[in-house]
Amino acid sequence: MAFKQDNPFQGGKMKLNGRNFHSRYLAGTLAAGIICCFAVTALARDQDLTLNVDLDITSTADATAFRNLDFGVIDLDPAGDDFEIDSSAGDAVSTKTSAGTSILSSTGNAGIIRVVGNTAFNITVTYPTSVTLSGLGSPVNVISIASLSQAPDSGAGLNHTAGGTTDIHVGGEIQLSGDEDGTYSGTMAVTVHFN
């Protein structure tokens, strides 16, 4: 390797392995390369990710019609009589509320809505104003359902304990004229509210 005496940074010439090259160009190219490299290292970058989010809902709160409302078997006074099942405080059976001579040979029972669930909540029920029962004779109306049943939506409702079973008792009143005969039946639709 042979070099001439000139200072390479003052624009002199250099000879390397028998070849001449100009130091001004060398310095300029080297500087450009360094600037280029430092500029490259300063660049930012982005990365996009996608994550799958999931969950499972398994609500255990449920209400079922557990037992039907049954006014029993009535040996009816031909002049008629009134009967009610007052289950506003809990389970109850049919009782005669008028002065006639009808006989209840079977006292029947209140209806039951059974509620279950692992969480704790309050329950109220929207009852119909009346329900019509159809049979061989004149139709029979069941009335005063909300006032003779538990947890009507006009009140405070019943509190369900987490993991437990809550029975809501359903009653009502029938007013018989004396013309009725045979087996009567009908359907009552209620709405259970979980609060």
Added chain:
Amino acid sequence: MLSNSTLLIFCGICMNIFFSANNLQAAEVLRTDPPRFGNIDLHPGGDVIRIDARNGVAGAQSIHPTNRSIITGSRSGLLRIISDTNAEEHVDIVFQNSILLTGPGSTINMRDIDTYSQYSSGGVDIPAGGYADISIGGEIVLTGEESNGQYSGNLAITLHFQ
């Protein structure tokens, strides 16, 4: 006049430095775990369930004072970013703020993801040769009318490495 061979040599050196310098930005995402709200025995009156991961790892909880829904198997999401360089690197994180989770017959809105996740404001510094964990949270609003079943959706996140 500079010879062609010398010019090529310097360009080659420059390119090598370029590739080496690019390798210095070596922070990368090592692990991703999505946030999981788990199994929810939903209170029939509805609920708001939150994963508050602002301070790190967290589970899902009802915001109702009595924790009215029963939640199991939940956890915040996780991004683990590692660095194998000898220089600290800063990362800004942009979370998609809300997403829809679809399931049997309805959708559930997961919201406030950036609010309840770590480092959404200001980003995080990855220590030289170390790593940083970023926890991911959010909140879902349930009416109580949702059908039982699985709900899912995709969450987009953008990382700005600097």
